[in-house]
Amino acid sequence: MPRHRPTAKYLVGSGKVEELRDLVKAEQVDLVIFNHILTPSQERNLERVFECRVIDRTGLILDIFAQRARTHEGKLQVELAQLEHMSTRLVRGWTHLERQKGGIGLRGPGETQLETDRRLLRIRLRQIKARLEKVRSQREQARRGRKRADIPSVSLVGYTNAGKSTLFNSVTESDVFAADQLFATLDPTLRRLELDDLGPIVLADTVGFIRHLPHKLVEAFRATLEESSNSDLLLHVIDAHEPERMAQIEQVMVVLDEIGAQDLPILEVYNKLDLLEGVDPQIQRDADGKPQRVWLSAREGQGLDLLKQAIAELLGDDLFVGTLRLPQRFARLRAQFFELGAVQKEDHDEEGVSLLAVRLPRVELNRLVSREGMQPSEFIEQHTLQ
Structure with missing residues (x-):
């Protein structure tokens, strides 16, 4: 129950307090919830008047979180x-x-x-x-390992109940708990996903955001939220059928700013397309031709290939285009470039060394070469970055 000018004693005016007191007694209410943040003294004062338990917005969210934690x-x-x-x-x-x-x-x-x-x-x-802090340290160590292996990290973020876990399950073919309820996901879940045009990535499903998310919750879930703030790309999942989606988008950006993730690349994913009429799965691009948003239905599996394509384009934006010198002892590495469809042309020098003209994401080049215990610079003849 909002009030433009909160009072110090009750938040709401004395007349409203009396009205609520009578209603509580008449209906034998044993819990009153205020969709606002109450001070400790306001909670105590209201409990004395109502003679029942009183909680504020923060208390309610904490209660829901306690039920969801697994x-x-x-x-x-x-x-x-x-x-x-x-x-x-x-x-x-x-x-x-x-x-x-x-x-x-x-x-x-x-x-x-x-x-x-x-x-x-x-x-x-x-x-x-x-x-x-120990959990946080372990997560950081795992992230450093993925960085060394040049495996990009992608995190799902968004307002609670936007369909993040359903999308996560559909894309990764997993069975993470997903339900039509607030905060169905509290713990980050990571899965490896192979993209045809890029290679492996790690996809993370994280806790949903909500309007006026209590600061105490942001701090308490710092270890979980850092999975998002350390990602290479954020997928901002949006409920396309939600009338208040613009306000929800704004609130998500507020939380991203609070956890230091506001400057990360973001791909907007408009979910629940099956609830709309006249809208087909599609990729919308910005003025430079880069994917900006994807329209899909996670529940119906519509547009998932478009999402994977957009992710691969954004993560593979830094392409390696050039020629690699591969001596005969690297025949296996040569074959892998052909398997990826990355080879545009092949020549040989007088010593029989293979000269491969390739085009592929730099992250994929690093991954393949690192398997041989080498650095890309040891093979590069000439290159162009795009």
């Missing part, structure tokens, strides 16, 4: 956000932490119960942050 990492991230949120609202005994610690000898000299609970909360926060 992996150990996801549960840790949700717990971190919940504890950060709870730390400003701790006004009475927090007995579940006592049970975790055994309940004996917890209180220091002169400590009140509230002080003990706050100390236990700080300890738990440190434990969770340490574990998540």
Whole structure:
């Protein structure tokens, strides 16, 4: 319930509070949800008046996240956000932490119960942050490994319930949990995908965004969101059938800015084409001819080839066009260039060395050559970058 001028005590005016109090009693309501951020004191004041539990937008999102978390990492991230949120609202005994610690000898000299609970909360926060930092380090190590192997990383981002997981499953032929509900995905899922015109990429499905995403959640899910901010390309999945899609697009860009991903290359993917009339799967291009957006239906499998084509074009924008010198001992490497369809012409010098005129994405050239334990510069006769 929005209000243009929030009051310090209740957020809403006293008249509205009385009206809601009567409604709560008449309908025997046991939970009131405000689609707004409440201060801890406002929550307590409203609970005293309504005589039931009151939560704000942040509390609701945290509750939904808690229900959706399935992996150990996801549960840790949700717990971190919940504890950060709870730390400003701790006004009475927090007995579940006592049970975790055994309940004996917890209180220091002169400590009140509230002080003990706050100390236990700080300890738990440190434990969770340490574990998540380890997860973050492991993810960073994996990303460095992919970079060394010259495997591009592509992440799906977008407003919650835009169809990211359905698209992920359709493109990679996976079975990641997908449902018509908010925040069905909390944990990043990575799959290797082979593109005909490019080679292997790693595709990541990540947590969905939402309007006024609480900052505590962004911080708690930093390890997950960094999968997007370290990608070579972002696929911004948009619900083409959603009337509020422009506002959702704007909100996604706000979150991308917050996690430092605002300058990454972005391909807009307008999903749920099957719910529209008169729109066919297609690639729309910018003034330079580069793919800008793709229209498709993940559920019906329409336009998936166009999406793969657009990804390959954008990631292969830095093409290698030139001649490679391949001595006879690299016959296997020579055959791989032919298998890729990258060879435009072949000559031989007086020593029998193969001179291959090739055209292929630089990332693919690096991948093939690195398998031989070599660097591209050791084979290049002449080249042009496009």
